[in-house]
Amino acid sequence: MGLTEGHQAKTVWENPAEIVRSLHPENPVMVFAPTVLQDRARAFLAGFPGLVTYAVKSNPDEAVIQNLVQAGIRGFDVASPFEIDLIGRLAPTAARHYHNPVRSRAEIAHAVGAGIKAWSVDSRTELDKLFEQVPPENCEISPRFKLPVLGAAYDFGSKFGATPELAADLLRAVNDRGYIASLTFHPGTQCTDPHAWEQYIRTAREIADMAGVHPRRLNVGGGFPSWRVHGVEPDLPAIFDLIGRTTAEAFGANAPELVCEPGRGLCADAFAIITRVKAVRDGTSVFLNDGVYGGMNELPVIGNLDRLEVLTPEGKLRGENSHGRVVFGPTCDSVDRLPGEISLPDNIQEGDYVVFHGAGAYSVVTNTRFNGFGELRQLTVMGFD
Numbered sequence: 001m002g003l004t005e006g007h008q009a010k011t012v013w014e015n016p017a018e019i020v021r022s023l024h025p026e027n028p029v030m031v032f033a034p035t036v037l038q039d040r041a042r043a044f045l046a047g048f049p050g051l052v053t054y055a056v057k058s059n060p061d062e063a064v065i066q067n068l069v070q071a072g073i074r075g076f077d078v079a080s081p082f083e084i085d086l087i088g089r090l091a092p093t094a095a096r097h098y099h100n101p102v103r104s105r106a107e108i109a110h111a112v113g114a115g116i117k118a119w120s121v122d123s124r125t126e127l128d129k130l131f132e133q134v135p136p137e138n139c140e141i142s143p144r145f146k147l148p149v150l151g152a153a154y155d156f157g158s159k160f161g162a163t164p165e166l167a168a169d170l171l172r173a174v175n176d177r178g179y180i181a182s183l184t185f186h187p188g189t190q191c192t193d194p195h196a197w198e199q200y201i202r203t204a205r206e207i208a209d210m211a212g213v214h215p216r217r218l219n220v221g222g223g224f225p226s227w228r229v230h231g232v233e234p235d236l237p238a239i240f241d242l243i244g245r246t247t248a249e250a251f252g253a254n255a256p257e258l259v260c261e262p263g264r265g266l267c268a269d270a271f272a273i274i275t276r277v278k279a280v281r282d283g284t285s286v287f288l289n290d291g292v293y294g295g296m297n298e299l300p301v302i303g304n305l306d307r308l309e310v311l312t313p314e315g316k317l318r319g320e321n322s323h324g325r326v327v328f329g330p331t332c333d334s335v336d337r338l339p340g341e342i343s344l345p346d347n348i349q350e351g352d353y354v355v356f357h358g359a360g361a362y363s364v365v366t367n368t369r370f371n372g373f374g375e376l377r378q379l380t381v382m383g384f385d
């Protein structure tokens with residue numbers, strides 16, 4: 001990547017403040033720091049005691065995939081024919097785990113044709129579909145189980161996951177049919193309590209005992225937290241350690257190989273979103289040029305991103321004293337409001353910029369053009385300071 005001098009031709013900016021100062025962007029800008037992404041990927045590869053795969057759905061941007069491959073990521077969790085083909089093209093030698101447990105027959109046929117060798121399942125009907133269409137040779141099927149959850153900002157268990165008893169039946173059936181039998185779970189996204197993984201891993205052992213089948217691999221899902229709250233940086237090494245220790249304790253010498261499939265934990269902190277203050281309405285509520293139909297789609301479900309800074313159009317930091325404000329997005333829909341209140345500087349003004357850090361997951365990909373907004377540009381930075 002060439003660092004070109006001169007504003008418009010510039011391809012890599014120093015930081016968000018330089019973009020604000022130089023471009024005064026009128027539309028929201030998603031700012032990507034490839035070095036931050038690669039550093040995070042290397043931290044996962046060095047710290048997680050098993051195979052690290054990336055959950056493509058959290059941010060399928062091609063630059064993200066390419067930087068992850070460059071950092072050494074060799075596996076991907078894919079959920080659709082589109083994601084299967086995307087990774088087939090960008091990382092042709094990487095493993096692809098098709099871990100969306102419900103698929104149409106046409107999707108299964110597409111995946112078989114694309115050479116998919118790892119599947120998850122959470123029901124008898126969907127397992128029978130796999131048995132009909134997927135040849136067992138060198139092919140892994142992982143029953144996905146769930147527990148009443150535990151520690152995450154948002155629980156996927158209401159949609160996916162078998163009870164431990166059903167997971168044991170599925171594991172036995174998979175093994176009997178000659179597939180590689182493994183287990184998988186997802187503790188819920190933005191899971192800040194490491195003990196959620198501990199409970200799931202101990203339950204995996206119970207499922208293996210109920211089934212009388214030794215799982216080849218145990219996939220401990222995504223859910224690894226990103227840094228969303230000012231001053232509270234997640235401790236990923238502590239989570240990795242607990243996962244490794246618990247697996248060794250629960251399974252002993254014959255432990256299954258571990259796999260993880262982080263989405264948010266890999267990509268979120270490599271992005272910030274620069275939004276502009278359209279109005280401070282009568283000195284109270286703040287209107288931004290982006291909101292819940294744009295790059296901040298998941299905030300009503302996950303909670304506010306409070307790791308933010310407010311910059312003047314000259315790129316200078318606004319003052320220290322702040323108070324809670326109601327923050328709205330640009331559309332005419334009253335749903336377009338960030339949850340609760342957000343603490344913003346007392347002297348915030350129309351034309352200022354609010355930079356939300358840690359904004360890379362479930363944002364670029366869920367952005368909409370509702371009401372004619374949502375023109376989300378992406379620029380590259382060296383870093384965020």
Ligand SMILES: *Cc1c(COP(=O)(O)O)cnc(C)c1O
Pocket residue numbers: 055057058077099100186188189190221222223224261262263264265361
């Ligand atoms: C969404 C998803 C992930 C990634 O979850 P994060 O919370 O973003 O880490 C991993 N695995 C599966 C099966 C998923 O559906």
